[in-house]
Amino acid sequence: MSNDKPLILVVDDEPDIRELIKDILEDENYEVKIAADGQEAQQIFNEQQPDLILLDIWMPDIDGISLLKEFKQQNKNVTIVMMSGHGTIETAVEATRLGASDFIEKPLSTAKLLRGVEQALENRAKQASIQKELAQIPVGKSQQIKLLREQVERVAKHEMPILLVGEPGVGKHCFSHYLHSLGQFSGGKFIELSPESFPLDSLKITSLAKNNCLYIHDLALLSDEAQALLLHLLETHKLQQCQLICATQYSLQKAVDNGDFLESLLYQLNSITLVVPPLRDHIEDIPELVHHFVDVQTTRSGLPYRRFTVAAQNRLRNHEWSGNILELKNVIQRLLVLGNGEDIDVADVDLALASEAEAIENGDETINFELPLREAREQFERIYLLRKLQETDGNVGKAAKLAGMERTHLYRKLRSLGIDTKQI
Template structure:
């Protein structure tokens, strides 16, 4: 692909000499004899790099630089000057110039600068593409009233430094909300650090959050910064905060109050500037009543509450989500997006989704991989997603039981099945959420013959 360069200089000799050099090196070159002409040509030519003279009649180079960067913040501009001063160089740098060269131009330096500038631009473009891909992955999809209300509240809170407590069932997209808040805030260019409090053993959570010093405990072989320090200037997302240990809760509260962290085994407090977002699928007021969560920490975190609706509360969004996931998988795999029949979309909209959007996404990935035809059909849904609407888990089916013992067993089976699906059949996480020994849960899974929806061999 041809790389485009624009030369703006009021000296014909400079335009000709630099133009010939650049064309010889394989660049597509345009030249302009003044600032106004250069700005007009920039709009139509869209160069990847500009050589711009500092001193010109009419619009001088610094004014042209300012206008180019206002029109295109990504413009790569190299200033050239016959009598550059330190003040000129500083001003040009403050206005966004990539570099400044003195006349007469040295050919070798020009070529080195070109190589570095285009390498830097390529990295910047790759980072931008990567950021767009990541943001697409974390996009909140939907047009329902619940999602519109959610997006409105996110928009109102992003511009503030307020802490936010995000609640909702597993798989509803609490992390997406946290990332959207960070992305829209003034901290967007700073780190977004996530900690899953339920996935880290209680004896390690404090080290993970606050860091540790070498030798402070067995296995601490080097000094290590904690998540609070890593998130300095940005956002710390404490997911499943309801599962955090009491001692860690006390230390988090102290950090929120004072703005300082002290590593385990350390004595020197470190100041941190962090916006804390927290999420949980638990009712923290119930946890407070049971003595498992600190009330003072709850009020510190719950400055702005946001509740993410369950998928069953916004079924009209399911077709949009399905098409979004199909497009995502296609882009990931470099293949055309799979199509899906209207009947199949309707069937998906009718199914029960206890695991919410996460379960729907996993199901769509399974369908993309295993569906036999180019277009996903109702038969594929029935075969690969299961007939879960017929699952005897509703109140009506429980009332069909003949004895109290039969009712208790049916209710327990339905409850355990719903919880296993909510945690995507992660037995350890399900057992932890149910406050049940894992061995006990395995026995009940075997007793009630609970299995994932069967897949074809």
């Protein structure tokens, strides 16, 4: 038996089923432990910390949902797949909400079982890789980034809300994860909310936030209702058991002056403000950023390693980078995907930058499916809204109707995406 295989715990009160699952998985060279009830499962879990648990819903001493809660409270990173022959949609939804990665219905076929196990373990490996990358120290040796890292380290454990301010693509998301890794709720989840996903239910927000990190990006674009609810929660001290981090690319004071943001909410949030500088202000960090993104892409995406020559790195240093670090990351990815030789030289960089500029100028932007969901969604929103504005000759009111959005929300979204309606 290979020792590098993950340990799988099978919990089922039916002897024939758990022995069958054990035999199937061991034939695939997995290490397997079995438990007939919740008490036995808890003992194995505490002693051996399995990587994956196949957990039956219905058992004699304790139900699978309750056991799922206990396992997740003890180790939030454990991967659990629920099994049941009597499963319902409601049960599956409840299990997923509580942290189950999948739900497999009985009777189990060999193909269905192995596919579920392989997918769960692959997702676990991907999430571990992503979390490792997100929690790392932000890259950069410039004075600006060193100072910002020092500020983050000083305020991370502070109980007051932290506000990150900076242009699109400067790395606010990266610094928010760094704050979380250093904060007093680092053992909890990093829960990200956007203006679109912000729940207008105080109980849901406080439940999500408890003992976790709550990150609200595009803060200035929150709806009036969301702003009022967030203000209420802060004034009544209902978000004290969490780390609250907010991010914005706009001046909130200007948003207040324009009537788009509550002044009292601004006062609640701006006690600790950290400014993330644009890439043009610390171009000396570009060589280190290049090496970092090459390592990430070759490791996570399996792209071939290619070396950037010194001349290529100098060319990157002299680019304007209006899209900041995110634009640099995308250009590097494009060069790794499309390049042929072992080295990337100035000509390769010039070609990549020219093709990007031409695509933007011609409106031929496409969605990069290699990006994380949040960044890919921003690309889609930009393409979608540009199309709606072109269809209405730049009329924001008509575009809002076509998009099914409120006019004020569309204005805020256009500003966040850097879209100037006068140029449509």
